[in-house]
Amino acid sequence: MHDVLGATSRAAFLRRAAALAAVGALGSWGVEDAAARPQSTTLQWTTWADHFFPQQIAQVKKVTGIGAKATLFTDDAAGYLKLKQHGAPIDMLSADALWVTKEYKEKLVQSFDINDIASAKGLYSVAKQVPFWKASDGGYLAYPKGWSMSIIYYNPKYVKTAPTSWEALTDKKYRGKIVAENSASALFADAGVAVGAKDPTNMSSGELSRAKDYLKALKPNVLKLVSQGDEVVRALADESAWIGIQWLGTEFRVKAAGGPLVKPAIPKEGTTGWIDGEMLTAGSKQKSAFITFVGAMETPEWSAKLFLKNGHPMLNEKAYKVLVNQGHKELADKSLYNKPELAMKMTLWGPSTNDQAVTDAFNEVFGG
DSSP states (O other): OOOBOOOOOHHHHHHHHHHHHHOTTOTTOOHHHHHTOBOOEEEEEEEOGGGOOHHHHHHHHHHHSEEEEEEEOSSHHHHHHHHHHHOTTOOEEEEEHHHHHHHHHTTOEEOBOGGGSGGGGGBOGGGGOOGGGBOTTSOBSOEEEEEEEOEEEEOTTTOOSOOOSTGGGGOGGGTTOEEEEOOHHHHHHHHHHHTTOSSTTSOOHHHHHHHHHHHHHHGGGEEEEESSHHHHHHHHHTTSOSEEEEOTTHHHHHHHTTOOOOEEEOOTTOOEEEEEEEEEETTOSOHHHHHHHHHHHTOHHHHHHHHHHHOSOBSBHHHHHHHHHTTOHHHHHHTTTTOGGGGGGSEEOOOOTTHHHHHHHHHHHHOO
């Protein structure tokens, strides 16, 4: 753990205060936090592209002395395997919902006091009461970030009838026109919903077989599986794809990318979804730096900016108020930003009791 810097001169204190003023996005970080910052360090962070702006990391580094090297990964299974294989070199890992619980049970991550993180006071109360993110020692397992449900988005220019079921996506008229993220667990969860599985994240062998058959029927219609959500948006924007499986707010992201009008369709069979957060790995010796870094990254101002870029709801209530003050209330409400309680009513993404069977079935279908 890094030592805390001692008392600074008045001049140094004022320089740091000026730096804070220049970085308005660090709104909830007080001068006293900057004056007591840990020594300069860099956290190794395995995450998704929608969790940060490069300039955000740079500004947090400037103010706090703590930076991060962000390494991207495709899905929770990949992040889990990377952490299990490499351990300590990774300080922070982003993860969805029940994957957090799995990694804690396997002693791959450690708990922390969420109230030690400066920005936590701005969270919706439901975000600090996620039952499966509570550790046995009374700590918390993941700093709450955002949430969304899996939605079908379609271009009405080409798709004349709204695809309001998962089964509709297997229609041959959509051959090579669907794009989705390359996530075995997410795609099989959606497939599980499509075939009526009792628990789409933990299917029986018979349910898994039916889900695999569904994905086999879907495969000819898949233009490509992509590593990040931004690529789904680009494919819809340039009209190479007519349909995309993506999260809330995608219609606004496509429009912002210069693309056409796309519309959402919620499948009648139901849908799956995620809440995600930032975890501190068990092997990391940077707990103090993690607390400070996350506190500076997750301010209301930065959360609002990330919402405007990515479209899906965040779990920072103060950021919602920032958005309202900036004239974005209608946009935020259409994306269900002010309905965080819905996050706990979805079929949440999580590991299967037989992850290998899901991986094998996914590879059989998509040739992984």
